[in-house]
Amino acid sequence: MPSDETKFLLRENQIPTAWFNVVPSMPTPPSPPLHPGTMQPIGPDDLAPLFPMALIGQEVSTQEWIDIPGPVLDVYRTYRPSPLYRARRLEAYLGTPARIYYKYEGVSPAGSHKPNTAIAQAYYNKAEGVRRLATETGAGQWGSALAMASAFFGLECQVYMVAASYEQKPGRRTMMETWGARVVASPSDETAAGRAILAGDPDSPGSLGIAISEAVEDAAKREDTKYALGSVLNHVLLHQTVIGLEARQQMDLAGDTPDIVIGCVGGGSNFAGLAFPFVPDKTRQGRDLRFLAVEPTACPTLTEGTFEYDFGDTAETTPLIEMYTLGHKFIPPPIHAGGLRYHGDAPALCRLVKDGVIDTVAYPQTKVFEAAVEFARTEGIIPAPESAHAIRAAMDEARACKETGESRAILFGLSGHGLLDLTAYQDYLHGDLIDG
Numbered sequence: 001m002p003s004d005e006t007k008f009l010l011r012e013n014q015i016p017t018a019w020f021n022v023v024p025s026m027p028t029p030p031s032p033p034l035h036p037g038t039m040q041p042i043g044p045d046d047l048a049p050l051f052p053m054a055l056i057g058q059e060v061s062t063q064e065w066i067d068i069p070g071p072v073l074d075v076y077r078t079y080r081p082s083p084l085y086r087a088r089r090l091e092a093y094l095g096t097p098a099r100i101y102y103k104y105e106g107v108s109p110a111g112s113h114k115p116n117t118a119i120a121q122a123y124y125n126k127a128e129g130v131r132r133l134a135t136e137t138g139a140g141q142w143g144s145a146l147a148m149a150s151a152f153f154g155l156e157c158q159v160y161m162v163a164a165s166y167e168q169k170p171g172r173r174t175m176m177e178t179w180g181a182r183v184v185a186s187p188s189d190e191t192a193a194g195r196a197i198l199a200g201d202p203d204s205p206g207s208l209g210i211a212i213s214e215a216v217e218d219a220a221k222r223e224d225t226k227y228a229l230g231s232v233l234n235h236v237l238l239h240q241t242v243i244g245l246e247a248r249q250q251m252d253l254a255g256d257t258p259d260i261v262i263g264c265v266g267g268g269s270n271f272a273g274l275a276f277p278f279v280p281d282k283t284r285q286g287r288d289l290r291f292l293a294v295e296p297t298a299c300p301t302l303t304e305g306t307f308e309y310d311f312g313d314t315a316e317t318t319p320l321i322e323m324y325t326l327g328h329k330f331i332p333p334p335i336h337a338g339g340l341r342y343h344g345d346a347p348a349l350c351r352l353v354k355d356g357v358i359d360t361v362a363y364p365q366t367k368v369f370e371a372a373v374e375f376a377r378t379e380g381i382i383p384a385p386e387s388a389h390a391i392r393a394a395m396d397e398a399r400a401c402k403e404t405g406e407s408r409a410i411l412f413g414l415s416g417h418g419l420l421d422l423t424a425y426q427d428y429l430h431g432d433l434i435d436g
Ligand SMILES: *Cc1c(COP(=O)(O)O)cnc(C)c1O
Pocket: 111, 112, 113, 114, 141, 142, 230, 231, 232, 264, 265, 266, 267, 268, 269, 270, 271, 339, 340, 384, 386, 387, 415, 416, 417
């Protein structure tokens, strides 16, 4: 019997103490990354200049559970467990027999799910004697999460921020600087990759691909520095499974089990974090469970990409990974969900899509903002434009239940709040938002 309550809270001592690795539950494991020079599977030594050994170990692990270190749990305790809500007012507004639940990650100090991995990555780097981290950021969500985590563990943090966002999102830049990071507009004159771009175009607006090349170069050439990535890699998805592991316990409190699990996908980390702990229910127990990964039509990686090996960056410096990709030279139009503009996606997620375990759908941004505003007016929270993709899909699934009269339980991930994205809302409300 579903509970009468609206929010489902766990106690601090119910934060999961191990992360969940989906690989043993996958029908086909993901293929290994290939070295860009030799096209042979890469070994730990190839990645050692960029990542600490503990994270490289997690990247290739086939162990189902990986213990969360105590110091990481101590920081998780400052904002976790995050709440799970039953969207009762949204259900009433839609007049649906469906039960809609959402797991809200906007309660972290950075306002999104990204600290769940930033904290773990900062911890493992510190533990192996690293002094400084280099990373890229687009709209600034990842950069701010890593800046905060670096402050907690006493690391210097250098962020290459896509130049266009550096100018347009001064709020995010100030957050990173407040947490002590050094932020430079990318392309910058601090790396060879940046200088090469600037030589051709001194006013280049930059791109995520260019910023990745700069951060990787920075980390590769400095002994005291390693690189940190906010999505796509196995270890990032692994750290995010605290979301789904908590949600499982909270669905138990709610006296319910999800029939549909929904999340937005940029590189795949928040979706995987929520959904992967439920995957064995389907692949091992054979439960009838629908997973739905939602992306923008402007960057339709899973719905229209090709499944093949491709580079992670524009400059072709990263290992090749097997994934759905739009091609590493693909430059998506500048939609407001900046966090969903990556040409590829996490290999484990792509493999599960390929094997039919996970379904996909894409929405144009006007449809997404329409749902975001309806959600804000019923549930109160102003969602991040990225998260609003999941809301749109959840609302459409709930409407479908109304037509068939089916009472299904829908669980979606609300990956962050949109309080730093208000110009996007302003554009939508003034009719200035287009689908491109
Ligand atoms: C970065 C971001 C995303 C997209 O990244 P994933 O790795 O796919 O989760 C989604 N929502 C928010 C709020 C983000 O900051």
